[in-house]
Amino acid sequence: MFLTFPLIILLFMSQIYLSLGTGNSTEAYDPSITLDLSDLKSKDFYLNNFTISDPLTKIFILNLNDNTSFFVLQIHAYLGTVALSHTEKLEPLKHVNGSNIGIYWGKNMESVGRPITFYVRRLNPVQDAINIMLAVHTYEKSDPVPGGCNLSFEMENAPYQIVTYDHNLITSEAQPPSLYEYNKKCDENNITTELFYMQLPMDHINEDEYFNALKTMLTKEDILHYGTKVSNDLNHPQFKQFYNIYRGRGYVFGIVSTYKNRSSVYVPSISFGCDITDWDTNCVGYGGHQVWAITYSFLIISGITSVLSGHWFVKISIGFSWFNLGTVITFILFVLNYDKLTIEEKLIFSLVVGALLAIFIVFLHYKFERPKIYISISGSHMLSGGLLASVIAGIFHPLSNSTFWYVFGGVSLSSVLLLFIGFPVGHIISHTFVGGYALMSGIAMFNGGHIQYLYINVYRRLIADNYVSAVAGLSFTWSIFFEYIGWLVLIIVGFCLQFMMSRNRNLYRKGYASVHSIS
Template structure:
């Protein structure tokens, strides 16, 4: 209730500012005919760009209204900079919306006049305006609104957070009074823009593609349902990768009758500019990223040869992930401090695992941790590319049981062949560490293979998030480099270690040979067979050396 009152107060303030600046602004007007033909796949009657200077407005009037149309959806889209869309309806009162992807519904008896304003001082804004026409039996997008400040809200509310994105839409209706509920279905769609591309032309091209039903089905991905209400979708955020969202409402009794909501977008971050929206934005993360590249190449090609160093890094990687998750669950700290604590803990874990090999020297047990790391990576890939959204995996017990099962089965499958398993773990994990560092410079999204698992462990309600990872040419290139590096590393280590023992000898044993007792009363050589002196009827030790020519009874 307080949020709704605050939104209405904001709209009143913006309306007052609008009227106070009406004299000083640069006015313009456009008249749009509404007699153009529309098709089933494309309901757009008009679409075109306008340019608004700082503190200016444009009034849009309509003429030649098609008598077969019942209502229209007027849209105004800008890139990054907010604009204001305003109309005056005698029955519903003044309506004002602010944002980058705006839309209002107007019934054609009579049609409303719309005003698009730019209140940004000294900022020129390019705006794409579009008009979509619909017939009587088609659902009204946002017609059964109960939360938004505008009675009929055909636009989406996209809320971007650091780890996830909420896309909300008001329920559609099949009549203006919304007297009949649950008579229209909602299908959410999304389309990714090129990664790390913030150009306005690319953005407007994506917006226009998500306005017609034909292009939505051609370029869009249908977002599956989760346990959230039907009017909401929660998606994993991929900062730097833009996405266009829209909703298609269809009647339950006749699926050929539909309407499209005003498309909206998100770049996966709130602070968007031509150089920002990066995942790694602090100096410690950048330093660790640079070091990780050299460490990954070393492990990929020389990990098994320098076995003790590999043991340290295996413990280090495990310690960093475990500590990061535990600290994030226990308390809230800044990311640099969290990474620093996880790094220090990783050094400690690495030393513990190196000490384990130094004391015991058991190859099968030593290779177990790298095998578990490989299983963790494969389970993370499975979660990252899981098709659709499985409702039963929203339960933490189901998800983590399946995740641990994949980890353990992978470790048990490879640890039985310790030598080949260790080389395989070094090649795959080392190649991924290299690609992970390259990902920062290329701007792909393979880093979210691990990040999404960490989010699932520490972010509240992330179990309801749909991952839907993008698959751009950068992702394909990075995945190809990963596969090539892993293959080269595996075969190179096999070739480089030919003729050598499978594992180096342990540095120290837990139970060294015990010294002879010297205290009083001790019996020396109790378990030894007494040695015979020469001349006592036994051959000397040298004479007792046997070979293949020695007689059996000699």
């Protein structure tokens, strides 16, 4: 009895200590974001930025306007991927993954109480915390439901876009809208949907620029103000659009659906056609592969040589011309007909073929100069014709493939014939025209320029199935303007210099002064 009483006291004190603890033993940490929408009208817009660092974060939406029939919650994550869902566990048809995603909620949904709860789960984060931009669009019953007539996306209602890309094109795809008040009427609902895009004229990206770009395409008013409507001349599916990739350039995609003067917007998406988590390697410059750096360096060297002395150092200029021509043709044939090698491996093989072809043509010219002279110089003429055709035919991008290639072929052949007829002045023009472009392209590929896409876009038309339906043009920037001014200056300076150097000079042996000199 004497020992029992102290033991009871000790047990009682221990229970008190365990129950008090440090305040964390009986209450678990529950990360959450609470959105009070009491200040929003029945059709309105909310926007804010947050940082999430936990694997799972709850979003509570409070005080929704009684006249709001549905809303779209959207999340945009910078350098990270998240999953947004109705349920705590990721269940089929109740969640969506991505960096620019959204989820629909409507009063016609079953078993939904207040507060309305959503769940954000981090997926493969690049850093410890992910910065997100969170927006809510509230709508009334007369407004179209973006993505309400879903045919293939994971969610039953899909107000978001799915954006993918390959080496050539970015693809943005969405689902048709529906009418909320007519129980998801999809056939002949008379909803007008328009696709918009905004090009980002930047060669770098950071968090502020990323979110600011998306903000410009969040509302109908901003989309109409900042965006460019996708032309109806492009023969593309109604809810699927293609965009040409330019390294270092991005697009923001917006969609507006309208029914009887009532509008709603889809979740905007952004893409640079590359993985921006490693910007310097994937999105700008030469892509981190040394073979590209070597190729661009050779373009610069051959460009300088052709501009300054292409008509003077005959065999060198012939070698450069046929090397470039052989490399381009081999690379295109490889890409069109052989898929087992990487792009870099195809380029290496094409460079080897181009070098062998150049050596062979120079040998022919050296050994049999008179009968082979026009074969020798035709390399630079064909490059010039193709380049001029790329400039002119590129203006008619929306034309069908057959019409485009008729224009391209006609311009190319006409240019080659005129250059032959105008020899030797045509030969100088050919070298300065192609050499100036090669020089500017090599520089542009190192510093993020875009003049090289004159040729690249023609190549893409050959290999990309949907290129004819793609948005291909670049928005105007001063850097692009000065690239073309630089090309023009090189042509003029190179022509004047080589013309003066060639006056009354016999550039070819064995009595060809009458053909190859300028008097």
